Amino acid sequence: MSLPNPSREPSTSAPPPARDGQWLAEWPLKDGAVVRIRDVRPEDEPLITEAIRTASRDTLLHRFFSPIRSVSPDLLRRMLTIDRSQERCLVGVVEQNGGTRIIGGARYVKLPRPGAAEFALTVHDDFQSRGLGTFLMRLLVKLARAESLHQLEADVMSSNNKMLRLCRKSEWGRAHWQRLGDVYHVVIELEPPPARRARPA
Numbered sequence: 001m002s003l004p005n006p007s008r009e010p011s012t013s014a015p016p017p018a019r020d021g022q023w024l025a026e027w028p029l030k031d032g033a034v035v036r037i038r039d040v041r042p043e044d045e046p047l048i049t050e051a052i053r054t055a056s057r058d059t060l061l062h063r064f065f066s067p068i069r070s071v072s073p074d075l076l077r078r079m080l081t082i083d084r085s086q087e088r089c090l091v092g093v094v095e096q097n098g099g100t101r102i103i104g105g106a107r108y109v110k111l112p113r114p115g116a117a118e119f120a121l122t123v124h125d126d127f128q129s130r131g132l133g134t135f136l137m138r139l140l141v142k143l144a145r146a147e148s149l150h151q152l153e154a155d156v157m158s159s160n161n162k163m164l165r166l167c168r169k170s171e172w173g174r175a176h177w178q179r180l181g182d183v184y185h186v187v188i189e190l191e192p193p194p195a196r197r198a199r200p201a
């Protein structure tokens with residue numbers, strides 16, 4: 001099954017665009033709901049706090065390396081204060097039961113090494129294993145390539161099978177692994193997009 005292109009424009013039935021202009025992409029779910037992706041905004045704080053409050057212990061452990069139940073206001077403020085020249089942070093938004101939820105996030109932060117960035121993904125338990133993590137990664141890789149990044153790296157717990165599997169997908173490029181105790185450090189060498197890889201004879 002081919003997955004939707006992350007650059008796809010929102011459909012005409014999309015909710016009003018994000019305040020800063022547009023939804024970046026959308027991911028339709030089998031139950032008819034649609035996850036819409038946009039850049040994070042400082043006013044997302046209550047929705048992100050709620051997502052963390054309702055996430056499972058494993059999800060929090062795998063994302064933060066500690067089974068936290070809440071994030072300190074200081075860390076949250078830092079997570080939501082984005083310097084677009086150095087980082088990108090996306091959120092996945094769904095309309096559900098008359099309310100809005102943030103149910104996913106993807107982030108990269110540039111490293112001092114030119115062309116390299118650290119990244120992380122999160123999908124709320126209610127929406128995991130439905131392709132959203134792969135979709136967010138695809139979008140993040142697209143944005144990273146547009147910024148001339150060629151390496152994305154992350155620390156992944158050795159118990160985190162879904163993330164390990166996601167990082168191994170060949171569509172991003174070759175992944176290099178280093179095991180440090182219970183954590184794998186993965187460096188993904190981003191392949192140029194297929195159009196640029198094909199050279200005329």
Ligand SMILES: CC(C)(COP(=O)(O)OP(=O)(O)OC[C@H]1O[C@@H](n2cnc3c(N)ncnc32)[C@H](O)[C@@H]1OP(=O)(O)O)[C@@H](O)C(=O)NCCC(=O)NCCS
Nearest residue numbers: 059062063121122123128129130131132133134161162163
């Ligand atoms: C890791 C995470 C982002 C993946 O998101 P997701 O939406 O569940 O991922 P997908 O549905 O796209 O599935 C990704 C891969 O995991 C596989 N997968 C799904 N469920 C799985 C399971 N229970 N066990 C092992 N692999 C599984 C899928 O098969 C898929 O691989 P495939 O496409 O080759 O089949 C999500 O599970 C998550 O947020 N986990 C907690 C936070 C975290 O670990 N973040 C990463 C820190 S760097």
